[in-house]
Amino acid sequence: MNLKLSLPKGVDEQSVVFSLPFDIDRSAKRTDGHLTATKEKLSVYYNGELCEQFLLEDIMEIEVEQLIGCSMLCVKDALGKQKFVCAFSQKHFMRFAELAKIIEHYLKTGIFTETTDADEPACPKCGISLNGSKKCVYCEGDKGVFVKLIKRLAPYKKQFFFSLFATFMLYAFDVINPIFQRILVDDLIVPNNADWALFFKVAACILVMNLSSVGFRLLQENSNYKISTAYGRDLRRDIFNKTQDLSMSNVAKRTAGELINRVSGDAATLQDFMTRQGKDMIFQTVALVALVIIMFVTNWKLALIVVIPLPFAAYLSIKSFNAISIRYSRVWRCQCRASELLHDVLHGVRVVKNYGGEEREIEAYRKASGKWADAVKRADILWYMVQPPIRYVFTIGEFCALFFGGSMILGGQMQLGELIQFTTYVYMLYGPIQWLTSLPRVLAQAKVSAGKVFEVLEEQNDIRDNESAKDIEIEGDIDFQNVFFGYKAYNPVLKDISFSIKKGEMIGIVGHSGVGKSTLINLIMRLYDPTAGVIKIDGMDIKDISQNSLRSQVGVVLQETFLFSGTVLENIRYAKPDASFEEIITAAKIANCHSFITRMPDGYNTIVGERGYSISGGERQRIAIARAILHDPKILILDEATASLDTETEKQIQDALDRLIAGRTTIAIAHRLSTLANADRLIVLDKGKVAEIGTHTELLKNKGVYYNLVMAQRQTAKLKK
Amino acid sequence: MIKNTESVFEVDTLKILTDKDIALHKAESGFLNAEAFGETYERVSLTRLVPFMNEEKYISVTYKTEDNEWKEIGVIEDIRKLSEEKQKIVREYLSFKYYIPVITKINKITDNRMGYLFLEAETTAGPKKIAVNDWWHNFRMIQNKMLSVTDADGNRYCVPEVEQLDKASVKKLQLFI
């Protein structure tokens, strides 16, 4: 990253180590400022004039703080007083953050690094943020969605070739037919010539052509059908696989409704486009060129008349394409919003019912759906307005050809059969032309869908395995070394977390809600990567362990358990598809759900309903625990897993778990501190940092954060009585 | 009833700050200091509670405690009810914290490049080329009236009332909202 971006006027390049421009002054006005840094001081320039200086020896801390639309650099002096240094728009954020990091490092260690190997935050050509990727979306835009679409045809080359071949043959017959017609008219009918031999020859040819055209048509249909289904199937499969492969943060960016739209809607649009239009594209273009050549050969004067308006019409088509494609992308968005809403409401139907929100939702959906319809209407109206004129321009040549052809016959320069042949070609030319005029709309729709699909397919996974990533057998040691993490960079949730857990330990994590307990376990699961620091399992950086091997050996039970709509059996078995029924029952018994399952009329085949809604919250949770037990993980994580159980049941499960967790590392998060009574050690989080680590008794003696938490809960317990 | 057992259970209540409750000064450090209810607070922060609904109403005044926790001193119900001088301080602070240039004219919008939207516009902070990624989420209408834009860097822009823009700009915008 370049941290000497531009210098204030009159400052010598050699005299400063870093120099960054900033663009906002203290009263939020635009300004032209610079901040320079040396080993001794920070200097602030406004419009090339030195206004303020901060000696590094007076500074205790330096940090960049993000406001709503801008950010500022602040320093803290020895008295703990914070001072404003300068403010800048977000474009400069990464650079100032990097600068702050370097200076902070210097203040702490006395080592002043003059270069940084952090990635450039913006495209050097156009200045647009790179967002962590290597390619600039603006400079290296994706002009090639169609190329990519066609590339996806590769696996069906054979079918595609057959289909194309059949189509060309059929077309060739259509082209040859007029020649026979001309022979019939000019050589036999008009001269009143009874040459039967010639007649039979011509008739036989026509017959053979018609018969073989049946065969070719069959081949064409058959290949088309195969390509169509396979293309759609593979596309859907790839999008779906990708949604499964992407990291949590990638997936969380989009709503479920939106993803569903892409997996099914867009894939269908593209399937349709590729099979119908993709092939046509090649065929019609070739046909167009071939026909034009034939026409020129037949009669170049007439051909010229027909062809002259074509470039003009093509130009109009291209122009309208842009306008239309924007409108179709709006249709896509409106459709997406509508399905997003639908998905949301159906998902939360219980809340809607509880609060009597039906009317509101009906109204909201009516609006979204109306907007969608309106968008379609607007796009279609534009289309139907521009299409006829374009078509008119395309076909204007026909009238001229007829007119001039007619007068040529009258003038004896041309024969009638020749004109018939020629006008047949002109008619045939309308096939490709019709297709050309409908092209803007079809292309626009496909382009929108293709854009959305490739956006997902080509998305970079935030979490990638290192090249050397290996599958390992996990023992269960976990190490956090100075781990920082924030869902948004520079808004840290966890700060400088360090601890180590030994194999087989039972660890409790406590802290106020929102302190980052769940976040901590998300990091162990590697749903997200830490911003800084290392997490090790068995002494190995988890980035060096393949994600698959890691997750298959870590089991989690969350507070908000998710059951798939299916039977109890299927849900438990999800953790281990090849588990025997005995294993499943054993797990169910440990999780204390065997007895209630037995009481249900359909036993293990009871259907739990969508998201498990037809059974109680506690039952759901116990099934989830059974699932985790069956999973038999080396590391078991319980995130408020027993929160919605009564104390009695919780105790039973706890006892069972105690037996089970012997020898495996367990990390439990619980609000009810009594749940963690068996923990070997407790890690207390406070304000994103590790506040205390120790056993229950040690921590009580400390009278720290944990002590206060315990006391607060005792109070509540008393109140309840 | 609950109150006298333990302070943990004290219910947080909304404190509305009137003009006489609070004094504000801009400190030399560049930050804001406040005095309220007999206490002095350094480096207070002002936050719009309903930034999209009303920029002038419901401004929360908070300060950082010694253990880095933000606590609320109270809420200013309406900036316009403060004294002239305080109004000026508050507005200046807010216009800094919420540095959101207003888009005044749109010259060009292009889209469809990997979900990006590129906007060439005139703003109150000068002409800008704005790149919006994931524009499905970052280029949104709020209450069918206001357009809120967050660009790829995290800068924010807005159009308080889309209908007030010139016709050509509205026309260009309409396809994207």
Ligand SMILES: Nc1ncnc2c1ncn2[C@@H]1O[C@H](COP(=O)(O)OP(=O)(O)O)[C@@H](O)[C@H]1O
């Ligand atoms: N997916 C997310 N995106 C952004 N912020 C999040 C996300 N999940 C949690 N947070 C924030 O991170 C903080 C810690 O959350 P969490 O780890 O769930 O707390 P808890 O200790 O209650 O489990 C909270 O302030 C929460 O708002």
Ligand SMILES: [Mg+2]
């Ligand atoms: Mg949690």
